[in-house]
């Protein structure tokens with residue numbers, strides 16, 4: 001199994017437009033200012049590509065999808081898993097069209113997430129929309145438990161995030177991916193047991209956030225799950241790659257865009 005981190009940033013991305021408007025010298029920790037020189041401080045919106053059995057699975061299609069596909073030279077996508085329907089996770093769906101020329105692309109997500117996708121991009125599902133090259137061709141499947149995909153089982157990990165009913169992480173064999181989470185459900189904790197590689201939300205050092213884990217909370221949850229390796233994602237400009245590594249255990253790290261891992 002090969003994993004490529006397409007994006008590791010929070011919904012604003014890093015550098016943020018806000019810091020550009022204020023002047024990068026005011027960026028609280030200098031992360032946005034350093035983004036041009038340090039690729040680990042250039043964070044597009046969170047998404048990963050997982051490849052196995054010659055199949056390519058995208059988890060989330062954020063607003064930076066186009067740039068991520070070009071950067072990583074993604075030649076095909078065979079399926080898309082959707083963690084939830086927030087804009088930073090579905091905003092790139094129109095660019096899926098380039099990968100759905102031969103056949104519609106299957107999307108999998110909770111009833112809530114699929115409903116959000118169908119409502120946000122209703123034109124793509126409206127039979128009266130004239131067919132053409134501008135349309136993403138998508139089929140949607142609502143999942144409410146483990147399901148088979150390309151000779152593996154994908155196990156949803158239910159999590160709590162901003163009052164959503166159907167926000168999920170996904171476990172695929174040795175991998176678990178959870179980009180947006182405040183707390184994990186008992187079922188989610190059960191489903192994640194024994195995972196080797198955990199990829200987990202880590203928004204900022206503080207203050208506490210209503211819908212995301214902060215650094216200490218991310219470290220504590222990772223210790224509780226106890227995988228062999230953990231990478232943090234969905235980071236804001238408050239997480240400094242070098243300065244904040246002191247808070248991590250040796251088996252943890254902050255991910256960066258373009259990082260590849262083989263399992």
Ligand SMILES: [Zn+2]
Pocket residue numbers: 015016019027028031032033237
């Ligand atoms: Zn900044």
Ligand SMILES: [Zn+2]
Pocket residue numbers: 084086161180
């Ligand atoms: Zn979210």
Ligand SMILES: [Zn+2]
Pocket residue numbers: 010011086088089179180234
């Ligand atoms: Zn998000």
